[in-house]
Amino acid sequence: MNENTSESSLLYERDGDVAILSLHVPTRLNPLTLDIQRGLRDRLARLCDEGTTRALVITGAGKAFCVGADLSSMGPNEGGGSLGQRTADTMAELSNRLIADIRALPFPVVSAVNGPAAGAGVGLALAADVVLAARSAYFYLPFMPRLGIVPDLGTTWFLERSIGRARAVALTLLGDRLSAEQAAQWGLIWSCVDDAALRQEALATAQRLARLPAHAAREIRNAYESAGSVPLEAQMHYEAERQRELIDRPEFAEGVKAFGEKRDPVFGRH
Structure with missing residues (x-):
């Protein structure tokens, strides 16, 4: 690693043209706190401004990737509006913008x-262009069966869009854990790898992506989002x-x- 700096609950590293951002609250399994969300948005903006990053890896420190919202912070009403109203406002002003930021990055994720x-944490993981998972990892949607949301x-x-409506609905209603291996078989993620190989495989994948044309991520995201919403002739x-x-x-x-x-092509930064 060429650079390693810690910003409280978010760890930032570099490996050449690749930036690595790790959620860094391992003792709590990396909840998506407001501080982490703000830190992610700030760091993503800086990576864009600096213009030296060709690919990004997002991961978690310790034993978990991200266990989702910080439910412990959602206490009694201390301000105006209901808890639901305040949560929706926070999503509109921060959480949803974080996902939009990731999807708008000029480099692959x-x-x-x-x-x-x-x-x-599932939404955060799936916002990336390529998703790799350790064999011990799993995806869990407790929203409806545990919380009624x-x-x-x-x-x-x-x-x-990735696994189809039948599987998506059943997975969400039943709240079963989806193993990394099953997620790969269903097409939810790119691949499942041995735990010890995950970081090396993620960095190798990011380095491959870093060699693509600079416009690759935006063009391919836009092409497939269009393909999912228009007829064949229009596409x-x-x-x-x-x-x-x-x-x-x-x-x-x-x-x-x-x-x-x-020979292999060599593409410039712009």
Whole structure:
């Protein structure tokens, strides 16, 4: 590691072009506290401003990835409005914006799910472009069976699109733990790896992503989000319009040249 700095409940490291952010409250299994959410948003903004990051890994310290909302902080009403109203306001002003920030990053994101991902921690994990999980990890949605509420932080959006409505609904209503192996078989995540290999595999994957064209993450996210909401003819029109612009970029020229020279392409930062 080239750099290692701790910011209270969030650990920031670098490995060349790859940034690593770790939720760092291991004694409490990394709840998604307001401080962590603010710290994540601040660090993501700085990574964008600095312009030196080509890929990001998000993981958890200790035995868990993230156990979701910090329920211990949701005490009696100390201000105006009900607890529900204040929670919804916080989601609109902070939590939902965190997920939107991740999805808008100009570089690819890898989630390294090192242990349980529960509640809102599932939405945080699935916001990444590539999700790897340790074999001992699992995904758990206690929202309805334990609390009488719906999944949040985009979890319903991610689940419906990745594993289909039948599995998403049953998993949410029953509240069964979904093992990392089953999650990979269902297509919820990219792969399941041995616990000891997770960090190395996540960093290797991030380094591969870091070598992609700088616009890769945004273009591919947008393409598949479009594909999930429009008919085939409209999506083919979308694809043609993107090719109209992308084929005229220097990255395409480099790719064609590299193909002719039988080597891997080398893409610039911009």
